[in-house]
Amino acid sequence: MMTEEGTGHHTEAPVKPVSLEQCPALVLNADYRPLSYYPLSLWSWQDAVKAVFMERVDIVEHYDREVHSPSFTLQLPSVISLKRYVKPARYAAFTRFNLFLRDRFTCQYCGSGEELTFDHLIPRTYGGVTSWENVVTACSPCNLRKGGRTPGEAGMTVDQIPFRPTAYELQDRGRRFPPNYLHESWRDYLYWDSELEP
Numbered sequence: 367m368m369t370e371e372g373t374g375h376h377t378e379a380p381v382k383p384v385s386l387e388q389c390p391a392l393v394l395n396a397d398y399r400p401l402s403y404y405p406l407s408l409w410s411w412q413d414a415v416k417a418v419f420m421e422r423v424d425i426v427e428h429y430d431r432e433v434h435s436p437s438f439t440l441q442l443p444s445v446i447s448l449k450r451y452v453k454p455a456r457y458a459a460f461t462r463f464n465l466f467l468r469d470r471f472t473c474q475y476c477g478s479g480e481e482l483t484f485d486h487l488i489p490r491t492y493g494g495v496t497s498w499e500n501v502v503t504a505c506s507p508c509n510l511r512k513g514g515r516t517p518g519e520a521g522m523t524v525d526q527i528p529f530r531p532t533a534y535e536l537q538d539r540g541r542r543f544p545p546n547y548l549h550e551s552w553r554d555y556l557y558w559d560s561e562l563e564p
């Protein structure tokens with residue numbers, strides 16, 4: 367069983383301790399690109415440390431803290447890379463976040479960015495399925511206005527024909543929507559870092 371400890375620095379000002387649960391490792395493929403962007407490939411510190419000991423990953427960057435066991439001390443990894451290259455998925459996972467991202471977080475009927483929900487182009491009552499091609503981002507007012515009708519019946523048009531995005535297309539849209547939390551050591555490995563620089 368490992369215990370956590372600081373790195374032994376003695377500072378005058380009290381430093382707010384960060385829990386180990388808030389120290390995930392960014393996982394890079396063997397080519398040093400994130401294994402996945404959406405969701406961002408992050409492993410818990412336990413999984414990261416385990417993978418280090420199983421020699422499945424290399425440590426690229428680390429946090430300013432250590433974990434200890436009776437037999438070893440390890441600086442907690444903040445960025446790790448797989449030793450063996452994994453072929454990335456061609457298509458993005460069909461998730462709520464990814465669907466919003468494809469539609470740039472805007473209602474596909476009126477362009478609003480408020481009160482976003484999902485709308486089935488062909489309503490489920492007509493046999494419409496929940497898929498990339500039949501679901502679009504819609505604001506509540508537009509969703510309400512459209513009701514259980516097709517866009518044609520409701521006299522509404524969508525901004526773009528909904529499609530199944532490739533992982534690349536989604537990454538491209540993601541440049542403007544970085545995750546809420548980025549550890550500073552991850553920045554160099556995420557494609558959008560240059561976009562965040564002032």
Ligand SMILES: [Zn+2]
Nearest residue numbers: 473476505508
């Ligand atoms: Zn709308």
